[in-house]
Amino acid sequence: MASDHTRSAILAAAERLYADRGFGDVTLRDIVAEAGVNLAAVNYHFGSKDELIAELFVTRSIATNRERLRELKAAEEEGGGRAPIEVILRALVGPTLRGCLGPENQRSTAARFMIRASIESVPPIRRIKNREIDHLRKFAGAMRRSLPDRSDVDVYWGLNFALAMAHHTIRESERLTKLSEGKCDLDDVEDVVARVVSVATMALTAGRTEQKAPSKVAAR
Amino acid sequence: MASDHTRSAILAAAERLYADRGFGDVTLRDIVAEAGVNLAAVNYHFGSKDELIAELFVTRSIATNRERLRELKAAEEEGGGRAPIEVILRALVGPTLRGCLGPENQRSTAARFMIRASIESVPPIRRIKNREIDHLRKFAGAMRRSLPDRSDVDVYWGLNFALAMAHHTIRESERLTKLSEGKCDLDDVEDVVARVVSVATMALTAGRTEQKAPSKVAAR
């Protein structure tokens, strides 16, 4: 195993190049040139180009998911198995938004790579994203426990819309900045999180009795 | 010009193949084989592969945009230059959702092509989407007129969230169906439109005076 020098040089170079130029026009030769290693090193250490991309994405992605679950678990434990919907939603979209937006993150290689991965959708990344459903089910479960009066359908739609706002804002952050002529401050991540959580909460609680003090305990 | 037979055969074959297999692994040779024409015909009639893709996307895209503007204009004229925010939002997301979702559209080639174009993002399509900002500005303007009390920033965020919910639902419709075990009915397009419009409206009107009966008529 030795020093891992070549291996991590490839990972770093690949992440930087993909972040800068996208998956479409970065070749293995570009990567090994940037990393200062031999062409065959990629296949030796990773097996194939797709597995290299997959490893890059998986690394960042499990970090985000772990943080999401950590926040979710903390919230549910504090509330005795039932967390306020705002906190659940914040655990869902917060880590993702914080990982991609913000003044310092915006320029970090990892952040720009994840934005790329969210815009362009190459096969190895798509395969990984498809496995994310089980992860989302945990949030759907927590949301159901938080809003027992709400129908499953409404909960799923709320989850869908929350993810929609978070991911779309990341993906189209440049366009929103241009459209609003800089008036929408995407560097203020916590403001963005608050907006998404606020709207998603309204989507999930509108037209029902106030969750904080449920008056209808009839059918549960 | 003659019969356009070859030209339209290429367009139809390309749209079908891209819809089925995505942009990533469909070559010009696949397209001309499906269309039953010669390989050189693509470059003869379209100039390049990218221009073929661009023409496919532009055709469907201007149809949607025209319908959006038609609905917007009709709404504003009826309201004497100021339309209810719900109607504006419906004009914004309705045509897009109707074009991609629904039981019959879902399987139409055109619909599946547009879903593909929304998932994978190839350069020629991205270039066209970037020109869409001027189009969105018209909706931002209408929304500002509809909600004069609302700050520009809030309006832009509302517009952003409305598009987010519509596009994400289209893009991830399969995942939502799987996650909800079929409970979320994406074939009922009008229900989806209503949900998106409803949430976006809440996002734009929450914490303010009711729009239907504005009490502050100070300016104007």
Next chain:
DNA sequence: TTGCAATTCAAACAGTTGTATGAAACTATC
């Protein structure tokens, strides 16, 4: 029919791609 332009065609081009190979260099163990 003749002539001319538009279209189609087979074939080749020029370049790029990810991957495989086998020898060379290195590293650590005994």
Next chain:
DNA sequence: GATAGTTTCATACAACTGTTTGAATTGCAA
């Protein structure tokens, strides 16, 4: 310091890509 295992390297491979070429064919007007 010889040896076995790991890692690096230059190079070749094989296949695929969009595009071009120039000749053949077609269709229409004179």
